[in-house]
């Protein structure tokens with residue numbers, strides 16, 4: 149087998165469905181995508197490993213490695229895509245369509261096509277003469293909980309010193325993003341006839357107190373934490389969903405509020421969870437309500453790769469842009485946990501990610517390939 153040309157590689161990656169979703173109706177295996185990547189990297193002479201993910205049958209990470217020793221560069225990305233809304237696409241999301249100087253297809257921008265660009269960048273390089281290792285990392289389920297990256301972090305696997313994740317940044321280097329936590333605050337009281345408040349304990353009224361407490365906490369967090377590199381320079385707390393009660397003439401026995409909390413680098417997620425829980429419990433002290441504060445998923449840490457890191461400096465030098473902070477989260481914090489210094493830098497634009505008619509602008513392709521070539525030369529040759 150020989151490796152197809154760039155267009156055919158992207159076409160192949162797009163046509164193999166690899167949707168990941170917390171909704172089992174949508175969720176698919178990424179076996180197909182990992183399979184073709186593994187064939188191509190094997191053909192290029194890389195040592196390829198396909199790693200099953202504990203507790204997630206049909207989901208795999210792929211590590212393809214060339215060269216050995218310390219240091220080295222990791223080119224990383226995720227093999228999954230978000231679900232799609234077929235009616236809102238102008239073409240089949242699984243068919244690569246070239247039009248208007250763009251490649252349309254699900255995963256063109258975010259981010260299966262990046263693997264094809266990485267192969268294009270390395271296929272003419274003297275891989276047998278690498279002084280430091282070059283590793284390709286392709287993960288599962290980035291879009292639905294990051295179990296692939298988490299599994300790698302749990303393995304404490306050493307992969308390299310520097311990493312580039314090809315998430316859509318418009319070829320602008322990114323070294324920072326906020327962390328994300330989502331929490332449910334569940335209050336349980338007692339129902340009763342609305343005519344006599346003494347007959348019950350209102351969870352809804354308790355939640356009124358909770359909301360006041362949360363907004364005061366938010367003001368405090370925003371007063372004490374600020375990072376001007378971010379467009380929204382402060383941590384955010386969004387009241388996103390509330391549900392409680394059933395009828396006007398019944399005292400509300402149960403109420404649940406769900407919030408999204410986005411913290412800045414340097415703020416510890418566990419401590420935020422504990423602060424939240426303590427404040428809510430204290431605010432409702434003596435109310436008779438049962439209080440549960442439950443994380444809705446395991447959360448994503450914030451990313452902060454030092455401005456002085458060699459990978460940041462190299463990317464700034466090669467692109468002419470200084471490294472930025474973005475509003476979306478990545479697998480970067482997990483790679484940094486493995487001892488890497490991770491930069492986010494890819495050819496797509498986040499404006500086209502998670503959208504119908506997702507595309508990659510053709511004019512980004514060659515600059516991205518050139519950039520990756522230069523990075524590989526700097527960090528591996």
Ligand SMILES: [Zn+2]
Pocket residue numbers: 226258259290315316
């Ligand atoms: Zn992505």
